[in-house]
Amino acid sequence: xxxxxxxxxxxxxxxxxxxxxxxxxxxxxxxxxxxxxxxxxxxxxxxxxxxxxxxxxxxxxxxxxxxxxxxxxxxxxxxxxxxxxxxxxxxxxxxxxxxxxxxxxxxxxxxxxxxxxxxxxxxxxxxxxxxxxxxxxxxxxxxxxxxxxxxxxxxxxxxxxxxxxxxxxxxxxxxxxxxxxxxxxxxxxxxxxxxxxxxxxxxxxxxxxxxxxxxxxxxxxxxxxxxxxxxxxxxxxxxxxxxxxxxxxxxxxxxxxxxxxxxxxxxxxxxxxxxxxxxxxxxxxxxxxxxxxxxxxxxxxxxxxxxxxxxxxxxxxxxxxxxxxxxxxxxxxxxxxxxxxxxxxxxxxxxxxxxxxxxxxxxxxxxxxxxxxxxxxxxxxxxxx
Amino acid sequence: xxxxxxxxxxxxxxxxxxxxxxxxxxxxxxxxxxxxxxxxxxxxxxxxxxxxxxxxxxxxxxxxxxxxxxxxxxxxxxxxxxxxxxxxxxxxxxxxxxxxxxxxxxxxxxxxxxxxxxxxxxxxxxxxxxxxxxxxxxxxxxxxxxxxxxxxxxxxxxxxxxxxxxxxxxxxxxxxxxxxxxxxxxxxxxxxxxxxxxxxxxxxxxxxxxxxxxxxxxxxxxxxxxxxxxxxxxxxxxxxxxxxxxxxxxxxxx
Numbered sequence: 001x002x003x004x005x006x007x008x009x010x011x012x013x014x015x016x017x018x019x020x021x022x023x024x025x026x027x028x029x030x031x032x033x034x035x036x037x038x039x040x041x042x043x044x045x046x047x048x049x050x051x052x053x054x055x056x057x058x059x060x061x062x063x064x065x066x067x068x069x070x071x072x073x074x075x076x077x078x079x080x081x082x083x084x085x086x087x088x089x090x091x092x093x094x095x096x097x098x099x100x101x102x103x104x105x106x107x108x109x110x111x112x113x114x115x116x117x118x119x120x121x122x123x124x125x126x127x128x129x130x131x132x133x134x135x136x137x138x139x140x141x142x143x144x145x146x147x148x149x150x151x152x153x154x155x156x157x158x159x160x161x162x163x164x165x166x167x168x169x170x171x172x173x174x175x176x177x178x179x180x181x182x183x184x185x186x187x188x189x190x191x192x193x194x195x196x197x198x199x200x201x202x203x204x205x206x207x208x209x210x211x212x213x214x215x216x217x218x219x220x221x222x223x224x225x226x227x228x229x230x231x232x233x234x235x236x237x238x239x240x241x242x243x244x245x246x247x248x249x250x251x252x253x254x255x256x257x258x259x260x261x262x263x264x265x266x267x268x269x270x271x272x273x274x275x276x277x278x279x280x281x282x283x284x285x286x287x288x289x290x291x292x293x294x295x296x297x298x299x300x301x302x303x304x305x306x307x308x309x310x311x312x313x314x315x316x317x318x319x320x321x322x323x324x325x326x327x328x329x330x331x332x333x334x335x336x337x338x339x340x341x342x343x344x345x346x347x348x349x350x351x352x353x354x355x356x357x358x359x360x361x362x363x364x365x366x367x368x369x370x371x372x373x374x375x376x377x378x379x380x381x382x383x384x385x
Numbered sequence: 386x387x388x389x390x391x392x393x394x395x396x397x398x399x400x401x402x403x404x405x406x407x408x409x410x411x412x413x414x415x416x417x418x419x420x421x422x423x424x425x426x427x428x429x430x431x432x433x434x435x436x437x438x439x440x441x442x443x444x445x446x447x448x449x450x451x452x453x454x455x456x457x458x459x460x461x462x463x464x465x466x467x468x469x470x471x472x473x474x475x476x477x478x479x480x481x482x483x484x485x486x487x488x489x490x491x492x493x494x495x496x497x498x499x500x501x502x503x504x505x506x507x508x509x510x511x512x513x514x515x516x517x518x519x520x521x522x523x524x525x526x527x528x529x530x531x532x533x534x535x536x537x538x539x540x541x542x543x544x545x546x547x548x549x550x551x552x553x554x555x556x557x558x559x560x561x562x563x564x565x566x567x568x569x570x571x572x573x574x575x576x577x578x579x580x581x582x583x584x585x586x587x588x589x590x591x592x593x594x595x596x597x598x599x600x601x602x603x604x605x606x607x608x609x610x611x612x613x614x615x616x617x618x619x620x621x622x623x624x625x626x627x628x629x630x631x632x633x634x635x636x637x638x639x
Binding site: 297301305344346347348349350351353354357358359361362363364365366367368371376379380382385 | 480482485491498516
């Protein structure tokens with residue numbers, strides 16, 4: 001097993017790129033504790049878990065920001081989606097840790113370089129990278145690497161042995177118990193039997209021993225793309241011009257196609273909603289497709305045909321495109337023979353769209369019925385596709 | 386410098402709005418790849434060895450001049466070579482029986498019968514954009530769709546062939562290769578009208594020199610002719626005699 005871990009600051013901090021390089025504390029004013037802090041604030045002694053009052057006392061110059069869990073979760077999803085195609089299993093946590101299982105990859109170095117580039121692009125922070133046989137060791141290795149550099153660990157147990165036992169992801173009371181037991185380093189934890197520590201701490205104790213030994217009992221919780229996607233654009237002021245609506249639809253279709261391409265998915269159902277001025281209920285159109293759409297051309301072909309006929313009751317205030325049913329489209333290799341031919345699926349999809357708009361009888365396939373019949377109309381039949 | 390930046394911004398805006406293919410540097414324009422039709426006359430008159438792919442071509446001529454026969458012959462050949470060929474038939478007069486003697490592969494052929502001129506344009510553009518190998522348009526697309534059809538074909542590499550009596554200015558302008566058919570006489574054997582002779586002339590060619598001509602002989606499927614292969618020929622004058630080549634067949638409507 002080979003796992004790469006990239007460590008960036010907590011994703012809450014990535015929501016405030018304007019404060020980069022300054023001491024920042026993200027704290028929930030209701031719970032009054034620090035959720036995340038920038039490296040500058042950490043240098044002043046602030047740590048997650050401190051109360052806001054403690055943080056203020058330790059670092060008076062720090063800017064305190066309210067957390068935004070919904071936006072942070074979306075950022076995490078985007079980050080996972082960005083890393084998704086680099087490795088068979090990817091896990092991203094909101095505290096700024098991202099793991100890639102590189103086992104079996106023919107060129108793991110390329111994946112690591114690309115992961116670094118994408119993490120940097122998404123969070124504006126150069127990640128620290130660690131490569132080890134398991135996620136825990138890779139994470140601790142990354143914490144000890146310089147930003148933008150990779151620390152590679154081949155013998156996890158030897159690497160972990162001198163590290164403090166507080167590196168284990170345990171409850172505070174469990175960590176205190178370890179300290180009271182005299183287990184100050186991971187090497188000391190690894191030296192005792194799993195059952196002995198389990199008798200002291202319960203199941204977390206057993207896992208702690210295995211982690212300290214580099215046995216990595218927990219596999220990565222691989223991120224899977226959601227089966228639904230969509231995008232939305234608010235329009236201020238309301239738009240009435242059809243060309244402008246088409247332009248916006250093309251841009252949104254392009255975004256969705258990029259996302260679908262990344263996931264290797266295609267849309268089986270497409271829904272377009274237009275929010276109109278003075279109406280609480282959006283106008284909507286929806287279609288179930290026989291062949292999944294995945295390219296900008298395909299998506300915009302459908303959306304554009306709807307919009308060209310659409311007569312919104314008033315100016316459009318919001319455009320929403322939803323793809324509520326996705327299916328794997330990795331087997332599709334559109335334009336494989338491009339340069340003239342071979343895109344039979346796209347042509348079939350275009351014919352189906354024509355049928356949806358103008359009726360079944362618009363696209364027909366010829367079939368020999370009674371070729372020898374003396375009556376010309378009986379010789380061949382034209383059936384709807 | 387300011388002008389250059391403004392120009393660059395304008396180019397980016399166009400590309401964002403209409404796609405990367407909307408504006409391409411001349412040096413990056415793809416050359417028109419010819420599709421050899423197997424019709425010696427057409428391949429020779431095109432000057433490139435076949436119908437240009439990614440371009441719009443036009444077969445024009447008066448009724449009973451042989452243009453539809455030639456178009457159907459090309460369609461039959463395309464149906465055997467491409468994965469998807471489409472005939473757009475706004476008038477509803479297309480009869481698959483007409484393709485039978487030419488050995489068309491009906492499984493790859495789709496017939497589109499749009500209910501209105503606007504739908505004709507929409508279908509032509511959508512199918513050309515989707516990448517149909519060969520698109521035969523029986524009639525003329527409406528003016529607003531012509532430019533879109535040209536660009537859609539260029540993007541996908543689809544060979545578009547429009548068959549029209551007298552193409553309007555938009556289609557004539559968009560055409561890269563225009564071949565005009567003119568009947569020069571009837572073929573009468575044993576006091577039976579069995580076909581016609583037509584003159585095919587290249588009246589417009591954006592890819593090679595226009596002006597060349599050829600003689601076609603078109604025979605109708607009468608009796609045993611129906612299943613006897615390709616009974617229409619091109620006549621090429623060689624010295625004092627006449628060499629006859631197998632070339633194609635026509636339908637009664639051509």
